[in-house]
Amino acid sequence: MVKIKSDIEGFQATRPVLTMGMFDGVHKGHLALLTSLIQKAKQINGESVVLTFWPHPRIVLSQEPEKLRLLTTLEEKTRLLSEAGIDHIIILPFTKEFSALSAQEFIQKYLAGKIGISHLIAGYNHRFGHGGISRPELEKLAEQHHFGLDFYGPVTIGGVKPSSTTIRRYISDGDVWEASGFLGRFYSIKGRIVGGKRLGRKLGYPTANIRMDESIKLIPHDGVYACKVHLLGKNYGGMLNVGGRPTIDGDNSEKSMEVHIFNFHREVYAEEIRVEFIMRTRPEIKFSNIDALKERLRKDEEEVNAILREKGIIRSL
Structure with missing residues (x-):
């Protein structure tokens, strides 16, 4: 069972083998590093430790935080790290004072002083400490601190090379299928079902309107998506729209995220819902009239069902 700490004081582990970073997305590159970490810990009869940070440094350092969107919330990141089989997760509060520490000060105070590190596995491009640190400098510090x-x-x-930046770009462009290849899973968003204008019902396609739990979470590009829906302990197929309702509300309609759930006929509000984005089927379109929109929705349903069957997402719809 993984042990999770948000306070480094009193931390105890047997021969800690550590890696550190933001790990946004916990993608395939991260998972490969974590596998190496776990293997090394077993080799020396030690315990694996992931040191990560929250909130994101860009927020604390006021580096255009309004533009920052993440692949994983803290809850999601912690769960994914736990599922990877790590022994310890330390979530270190990131502050301005902390950001001013040099790599040497950080190693001396935290890695050696509080954690008692036995081995560090660093990502090939990972930089830490105020001003960063070169590989030869880090090798020297490792030798000094044993x-x-x-x-x-x-x-x-x-x-x-899988990277959080590359995956964010794919998702921002709506290329969620390509992003899933680097994530090792489908990109998902969790939130609550809230009341809407009930326009989908009038069109023959009732939708659940989703209000996200975290505003910092990245939303895929506007358009229609084939998705997998997790609701009330069951899984369903669905087609999801990200964007406004230009045909009904005009070009300046408020952006929303709503999903039509296949084979689901209950009215539910305030329930938790999670959607996995499988594939984008088309961009958002402004139709000439409501009948043209209805006809397109019927085609959307056919296309999404075909994708979900082809990809083996939902066996029977």
Whole structure:
């Protein structure tokens, strides 16, 4: 059972083998590094430790925080790290004072002083400490503080290095299927069902309007998506629209996220819902009239059902 701490004081672990970073998305590159971490811990009869930070440094340092959107909330990141089989997760509060520490001060105070590190596995491009630190400098500090050091990566998938930045770009463009190849899972969003204008019902396609739990979470590009819906302990197929309602409300309609759930006929409000984005089927379109919109929705339903069957997401719809 993983042990999670948000306070580093009194931390105890047997021969800690540690890696650190933001781990936004906990993608395939991260998972490969975590596998190496766990293997190293077993080799030296130690315990694996992930040191991560919250909130994101850009928020604390006021580096355009309004533009920052993340692949994982803190809750999601912690769950994914736990599922990877890590022994300890330390969520270190990121503050301005903390950001001013040099790499040497950070190692001396935290890694050696409070954690008692035995071995550090650093990502090939990971930089830490105020002003960063070079590989030779880090090797020297590891020798001074008597801990082992390995550099891991880079991992490539189809010749591309998986990175949180690359995955964010794919999702921002609506390429959620491509993003899933780097994540190792489908991108998902969790929220609550809230009341809407009930326009979908009038069109023959009632929808659940989703209010996200975290405003910092990245929303895929506007358009229609095939998705998998987790609601009330069951899984359903669905088609989800991100964007406004230009045909009904005009070009300046308020942006929303609503999903038509296949084979689901209950009215539910305030329930938790999670949707996994499988594939984008089309961009948002302004139709000439309501009948044209209804006809397109029928085609959307056919296309989404075909995708869900082809990808083996939902066996029977």
